[in-house]
Amino acid sequence: MIRCISCNEEYDDDEIIYTCSKCGSILEVECDVEDIPRETFEGRRDNIWKYKEFLPVKYENRVSLDEGGTPFCKCDTIGDELGIDLYVKVEGSNPTGSFKDRGMSVGTTKAVDLGVDMVGCASTGNTSASLSAYAARAGLKCAVVLPDGKVALGKLAQAMFHGAKVFAIDGNFDDALETITQLALDGELYLLNSINPYRLEGQKTIGMEVVHDLGWQSPDRIILPVGNAGNISAIWKGITEFRDAGYIKDTPMMTGIQAVDSAPIANAVKAGSDEVIPVENPETIATAIRIGAPVSSLKAMRAIKESNGTAETVTDDEILDAQKYLARSEGIGVEPASAASIAGLRKLVENGVVDKGEKVVCIVTGHVLKDPNVAIDACEEPTKVSSDPNDIKSVIRNL
Numbered sequence: 001m002i003r004c005i006s007c008n009e010e011y012d013d014d015e016i017i018y019t020c021s022k023c024g025s026i027l028e029v030e031c032d033v034e035d036i037p038r039e040t041f042e043g044r045r046d047n048i049w050k051y052k053e054f055l056p057v058k059y060e061n062r063v064s065l066d067e068g069g070t071p072f073c074k075c076d077t078i079g080d081e082l083g084i085d086l087y088v089k090v091e092g093s094n095p096t097g098s099f100k101d102r103g104m105s106v107g108t109t110k111a112v113d114l115g116v117d118m119v120g121c122a123s124t125g126n127t128s129a130s131l132s133a134y135a136a137r138a139g140l141k142c143a144v145v146l147p148d149g150k151v152a153l154g155k156l157a158q159a160m161f162h163g164a165k166v167f168a169i170d171g172n173f174d175d176a177l178e179t180i181t182q183l184a185l186d187g188e189l190y191l192l193n194s195i196n197p198y199r200l201e202g203q204k205t206i207g208m209e210v211v212h213d214l215g216w217q218s219p220d221r222i223i224l225p226v227g228n229a230g231n232i233s234a235i236w237k238g239i240t241e242f243r244d245a246g247y248i249k250d251t252p253m254m255t256g257i258q259a260v261d262s263a264p265i266a267n268a269v270k271a272g273s274d275e276v277i278p279v280e281n282p283e284t285i286a287t288a289i290r291i292g293a294p295v296s297s298l299k300a301m302r303a304i305k306e307s308n309g310t311a312e313t314v315t316d317d318e319i320l321d322a323q324k325y326l327a328r329s330e331g332i333g334v335e336p337a338s339a340a341s342i343a344g345l346r347k348l349v350e351n352g353v354v355d356k357g358e359k360v361v362c363i364v365t366g367h368v369l370k371d372p373n374v375a376i377d378a379c380e381e382p383t384k385v386s387s388d389p390n391d392i393k394s395v396i397r398n399l
């Protein structure tokens with residue numbers, strides 16, 4: 001069943017609907033799970049479908065590229081430096097290089113359940129990269145709308161290469177979303193942005209994997225970058241479903257990080273207000289979170305409040321610094337948006353919001369190769385030498 005998160009109006013599972021027709025608010029899929037002992041999941045292949053009882057689509061229709069089951073790395077170099085117990089969940093290891101694959105696996109499965117033949121999305125990049133691949137896998141037609149000139153090179157390459165019809169508009173992500181939503185409402189395509197609640201059903205498995213990886217324990221805190229705010233809402237949904245199933249007792253403080261000039265949610269949290277005021281012209285080098293009017297802000301604000309969490313902002317310089325820090329001290333390469341979680345962690349430790357000894361999980365959302373231009377710009381050019389080994393010797397002896 002699909003339910004409105006504001007007025008509780010209920011809708012049928014096979015109704016194609018994105019917002020409540022009674023009050024206009026956003027929707028959530030209600031997952032009725034019978035008593036399932038947590039041992040059920042042991043010995044299954046390590047992808048999102050290991051929790052299939054919690055995924056409200058037809059398992060036999062699943063569109064999967066073996067997404068999920070991503071690396072969960074204990075990061076003692078950074079953890080020791082900050083005085084915390086740090087784990088990093090590496091979502092860049094998903095099939096197309098971001099966590100969006102979890103949502104698209106379930107979302108395109110729902111499209112198959114419904115019998116539609118065309119899917120679409122607006123995207124800052126990764127949503128289109130992922131949908132293009134999953135649509136190809138499912139044999140669905142696919143259209144994506146992107147902000148012209150604002151999509152990182154790797155993501156654009158993926159969207160085009162997997163065969164989506166790619167449109168670039170003169171506008172930002174929020175404008176692109178409006179355009180594709182109108183096409184969906186006109187019945188031209190099935191919308192797979194995170195306003196579609198089935199996307200979040202896939203992404204909630206991040207929260208499930210985290211507590212499972214920790215031996216059925218909750219960390220003290222989960223930190224992640226926030227753009228359209230679907231993922232923070234989804235992770236919280238996964239955690240609370242596992243709590244309600246009796247698998248864990250405690251829950252983590254959900255902590256969202258935004259770029260300072262694209263921070264409607266963090267601004268609201270910091271002001272102690274429930275009202276999220278959209279940012280007109282969002283800017284940041286972290287294009288994946290360059291979003292001014294987050295679709296899931298209501299869910300995200302609830303997740304932060306219910307979990308006793310918080311939100312923080314970081315500058316582009318802090319993001320780039322954290323991206324390099326994670327790459328060079330732990331060997332984990334992530335795109336700029338993902339590094340916002342590490343930048344935010346550093347700031348929250350400095351401010352005393354994160355306590356010494358806390359068990360913290362940072363979700364790093366996408367792979368470094370998504371945005372190769374940013375990575376190259378952050379580095380020195382390769383040193384040009386002759387083929388004479390002595391040229392190299394004289395340099396490496398001084399490293």
Ligand SMILES: *Cc1c(COP(=O)(O)O)cnc(C)c1O
Nearest residue numbers: 126227228229230231288365366
């Ligand atoms: C989509 C995305 C985000 C933002 O997730 P939301 O659900 O929109 O808040 C962050 N990082 C990366 C790499 C993404 O692709």
Ligand SMILES: [Zn+2]
Nearest residue numbers: 004007020023
């Ligand atoms: Zn409603």
